[in-house]
Amino acid sequence: MNQSDEQLLALALGGDGACFGELTQRWQRKIFTFVCRYVGNVEEARDLTQDTFTKAYQNLDRLTDPSRFSSWLYKIALNECRMRFRRHRHINHVALDDTNESEAIEIVDDSTTPEQNLAEKERASALRAAFGALPEEQRVVILMKEYQDLKFHEISEIMNIPLSTVKSRMYLGLKTLKRLMEKRI
Amino acid sequence: MNCDESRELMLDILYGEELSSRTCFQFFQHLDACSDCSGDYGELLQTRELLQSWYVDDSKADSKADSKAVSEPSAHRFSRFGWIRHAQVWPALTKVAAGFLILVGLVSIFQTLGYGDRKVLVSERQLAEMIQDMILVNQAEDRRMIGLALVHLKEDVDLQRREDMREVYNYLVSLEEKYTDNLEENNQYLKTLLTK
Numbered sequence: 001m002n003q004s005d006e007q008l009l010a011l012a013l014g015g016d017g018a019c020f021g022e023l024t025q026r027w028q029r030k031i032f033t034f035v036c037r038y039v040g041n042v043e044e045a046r047d048l049t050q051d052t053f054t055k056a057y058q059n060l061d062r063l064t065d066p067s068r069f070s071s072w073l074y075k076i077a078l079n080e081c082r083m084r085f086r087r088h089r090h091i092n093h094v095a096l097d098d099t100n101e102s103e104a105i106e107i108v109d110d111s112t113t114p115e116q117n118l119a120e121k122e123r124a125s126a127l128r129a130a131f132g133a134l135p136e137e138q139r140v141v142i143l144m145k146e147y148q149d150l151k152f153h154e155i156s157e158i159m160n161i162p163l164s165t166v167k168s169r170m171y172l173g174l175k176t177l178k179r180l181m182e183k184r185i
Numbered sequence: 186m187n188c189d190e191s192r193e194l195m196l197d198i199l200y201g202e203e204l205s206s207r208t209c210f211q212f213f214q215h216l217d218a219c220s221d222c223s224g225d226y227g228e229l230l231q232t233r234e235l236l237q238s239w240y241v242d243d244s245k246a247d248s249k250a251d252s253k254a255v256s257e258p259s260a261h262r263f264s265r266f267g268w269i270r271h272a273q274v275w276p277a278l279t280k281v282a283a284g285f286l287i288l289v290g291l292v293s294i295f296q297t298l299g300y301g302d303r304k305v306l307v308s309e310r311q312l313a314e315m316i317q318d319m320i321l322v323n324q325a326e327d328r329r330m331i332g333l334a335l336v337h338l339k340e341d342v343d344l345q346r347r348e349d350m351r352e353v354y355n356y357l358v359s360l361e362e363k364y365t366d367n368l369e370e371n372n373q374y375l376k377t378l379l380t381k
Contacts, residue, residue, distance in 0.1 A: 002310070002311065018278070029243035029244075033241045033243045036241050036245075037239070120238060123238050124239055124240075127236070127238055146233070147239075147241075151202065152196070152197070171195070171229075175228070175229075177232055177236075178228055178229075181232075
């Protein structure tokens with residue numbers, strides 16, 4: 001009961017496919033929210049999440065340090081997202097068409113009035129538009145830090161860049177985002 | 186602490202990364218003295234608040250990925266270990282697991298009703314982990330709140346300081362006026378004395 005990722009990985013490597021299923025269930029939502037914010041489209045995010053876990057399973061024996069399973073998973077997810085955009089360059093990174101947007105993003109608080117809800121939605125929409133205008137490397141760092149709650153050193157490991165670069169991208173990203181939001185609101 | 190050092194730490198403080206309390210104290214001490222860094226920090230805090238409005242419903246991950254990637258990990262999608270072996274073992278395992286779950290359910294019902302020695306619904310380890318998680322979340326939130334409170338405090342202090350300066354200035358102006366009035370009076374008095 002409640003086995004660690006390392007224990008499940010060891011069992012999965014030993015041939016227990018159900019253990020990998022357990023790992024998938026454990027990490028699926030986190031990877032999905034990351035991918036969904038990256039691509040801005042629920043359907044594609046689902047496909048990419050699925051591809052991420054399939055690729056992880058196929059390359060499980062290449063994972064040298066089981067304690068870094070989550071970082072490794074994020075690395076695969078990021079690669080999948082980037083590969084997808086290399087294949088479909090014509091599509092915007094953060095898709096902002098209404099159907100995808102309304103499906104992927106919801107306002108949580110039910111206690112608000114319709115006017116407040118509308119204002120919140122407009123603000124969220126402006127935020128996503130501003131976010132989409134950021135350079136990709138800044139967006140990834142913000143997504144990983146703000147929404148996935150990863151440590152800076154983990155992000156540096158996933159993106160294979162120095163810690164100082166992670167922080168400078170984060171700082172610049174937040175600053176630029178603030179400026180862009182001020183223009184939009 | 187100088188501005189460069191403060192900027193290096195700003196993101197760590199903002200996101201509650203592990204730092205010594207001494208470093209945190211020095212950082213906020215610097216913030217209190219430096220309006221540039223304080224403004225910078227306030228801006229980053231505001232941006233973080235804005236980012237919170239972007240919510241993604243993670244339950245939408247389940248509908249497709251769940252059915253394909255999770256429920257068929259061994260038999261079809263993850264075929265590395267051979268589908269025949271899993272096809273034979275899986276039904277038996279499922280039955281055992283179902284039986285076990287029914288047993289656990291029955292035991293829990295009896296324990297909840299007061300039969301048996303202990304009412305254990307969550308293991309001690311799980312409880313400890315839950316509490317630890319709650320503490321960590323609270324700590325991060327507390328740090329953010331402290332950051333916000335310090336920024337507000339700094340603004341209040343600045344405002345107070347400006348008001349105090351204005352009062353001192355007004356007082357000095359009134360003193361100067363009094364002094365010139367007195368000087369004129371003294372001059373007139375001296376003149377009258379001299380004429381006498």
